[in-house]
Amino acid sequence: MAIEHGLPEAFSPDSYDAIIVGAGYAGAVCARRLAESCGFKVCVLERRDHIAGNAYDCYDEAGVLIHQYGPHIYHTTNERVHQFLSRFTEWTPYQHKVLADIHGTLMPVPFNHTSLKLAFGDEKGEALYQKLVMTFGENKKVPIMELRNQNDPELTEVADYVYENVFLYYTMKQWGKTPDQIDPSITGRVPVFVGDDDRYFPAAPYQGMPAVSYTDLFEHMLDHDLISVFLGVDARDLITVGESEACVCGKPYGGEIVYTGPLDELFGYDLGALPYRTLDMVFETLDVDRFQPVGTVNYTVSEDFTRITEFKNMTGQVLPGKTTIMREYSKAYEPDSGQTPYYVINEPQNIELYKRYRERVAGMLSFHVVGRLAEYRYYDMDGVVASALELTDEIIAQH
Numbered sequence: 053m054a055i056e057h058g059l060p061e062a063f064s065p066d067s068y069d070a071i072i073v074g075a076g077y078a079g080a081v082c083a084r085r086l087a088e089s090c091g092f093k094v095c096v097l098e099r100r101d102h103i104a105g106n107a108y109d110c111y112d113e114a115g116v117l118i119h120q121y122g123p124h125i126y127h128t129t130n131e132r133v134h135q136f137l138s139r140f141t142e143w144t145p146y147q148h149k150v151l152a153d154i155h156g157t158l159m160p161v162p163f164n165h166t167s168l169k170l171a172f173g174d175e176k177g178e179a180l181y182q183k184l185v186m187t188f189g190e191n192k193k194v195p196i197m198e199l200r201n202q203n204d205p206e207l208t209e210v211a212d213y214v215y216e217n218v219f220l221y222y223t224m225k226q227w228g229k230t231p232d233q234i235d236p237s238i239t240g241r242v243p244v245f246v247g248d249d250d251r252y253f254p255a256a257p258y259q260g261m262p263a264v265s266y267t268d269l270f271e272h273m274l275d276h277d278l279i280s281v282f283l284g285v286d287a288r289d290l291i292t293v294g295e296s297e298a299c300v301c302g303k304p305y306g307g308e309i310v311y312t313g314p315l316d317e318l319f320g321y322d323l324g325a326l327p328y329r330t331l332d333m334v335f336e337t338l339d340v341d342r343f344q345p346v347g348t349v350n351y352t353v354s355e356d357f358t359r360i361t362e363f364k365n366m367t368g369q370v371l372p373g374k375t376t377i378m379r380e381y382s383k384a385y386e387p388d389s390g391q392t393p394y395y396v397i398n399e400p401q402n403i404e405l406y407k408r409y410r411e412r413v414a415g416m417l418s419f420h421v422v423g424r425l426a427e428y429r430y431y432d433m434d435g436v437v438a439s440a441l442e443l444t445d446e447i448i449a450q451h
């Protein structure tokens with residue numbers, strides 16, 4: 053692999069069989085597969101000054117391994133994805149656990165047996181728990197809508213507590229909404245876990261952290277003789293998409309283009325900008341071994357920020373006397389402002405707008421869109437890897 057900053061003067065798109073925009077999961081998986089399965093010479097253009105997209109991690113000034121774009125916990129049920137990624141990294145075991153700070157008491161989320169006792173006191177909490185066990189059975193995830201549907205005042209009390217203390221204010225902060233703007237179908241899906249398991253992803257057989265780092269995983273994935281990565285290059289300066297074809301450096305391009313950036317941006321937002329939420333991430337290094345008991349603590353009834361992450365609790369890094377934490381403040385995203393578009397706002401009018409952009413490239417058989425930005429949808433890491441594997445299956449089958 054060659055990683056260079058900027059494009060060489062002699063850069064010629066025609067010397068590559070494929071041009072890939074973005075060096076996150078979507079782009080890196082496609083680059084690797086097209087290089088090794090098709091023998092394609094692949095050019096990856098990335099406008100940031102690093103690979104790995106939003107999964108990028110690095111050491112801060114205090115020597116703490118941090119996730120620059122928010123905490124990333126790898127978890128999957130997808131065997132193929134796991135096998136593929138495991139070619140490029142070993143894994144450090146890690147089971148993610150989340151606590152909610154509710155008026156100063158830290159309670160497991162999703163709300164479980166322990167949380168019930170912390171919220172309602174030992175005796176009443178246990179009685180409520182036994183009622184949940186009798187009604188739904190043990191080790192079940194029950195949406196609060198189902199608790200309400202039982203028309204039992206005690207179960208309704210549990211549902212109301214969870215709604216008000218775990219869900220409501222957190223969701224208002226996260227999405228910038230008032231209570232009446234929150235979709236009742238989403239509200240109803242908030243779960244209570246009838247059991248003691250306090251893992252956030254109990255169903256994922258594969259879960260952990262890359263043994264060295266996510267960035268190291270990407271370095272290995274992109275380490276192939278046929279892959280060249282150019283950092284600090286905005287593909288919009290090279291690629292233009294017309295009615296029926298894509299041009300690179302002003303000339304029609306005969307190879308495959310895989311685009312993992314935002315589609316509205318590619319077209320100069322001429323139909324309007326696709327809305328996102330962004331996050332201000334405020335990092336702080338403290339002179340203590342440990343700040344909080346788990347990787348993330350959600351602030352569900354207080355504070356302006358949504359959660360605090362302590363990276364050492366997730367990566368397992370041993371570094372006495374120092375730790376770095378990060379607070380997340382959610383806000384509306386402004387296009388072309390230098391902010392990172394993080395979360396798609398999944399509302400019908402936005403999906404409609406996205407479809408109109410998508411139609412413009414639908415007929416171009418060699419122009420492929422994949423990834424969280426290009427598809428305007430939320431993906432976990434395993435989901436985007438699965439999508440990139442499927443897309444490249446199709447391209448490989450044609451060559």
Ligand SMILES: Cc1cc2nc3c(=O)[nH]c(=O)nc-3n(C[C@H](O)[C@H](O)[C@H](O)COP(=O)(O)OP(=O)(O)OC[C@H]3O[C@@H](n4cnc5c(N)ncnc54)[C@H](O)[C@@H]3O)c2cc1C
Binds near residue numbers: 073099100431
């Ligand atoms: C706060 C937060 C926490 C998350 N936590 C988890 C988690 O715990 N577990 C999990 O599985 N998933 C998590 N995710 C999801 C994960 O980040 C995504 O699944 C993953 O990053 C998607 O990869 P991607 O390649 O589609 O996009 P990205 O990682 O965003 O990569 C796209 C790349 O394309 C580049 N690009 C865009 N346009 C251009 C252009 N015009 N020219 C050149 N380059 C361009 C961008 O700079 C970027 O590097 C989280 C997401 C967020 C926002």
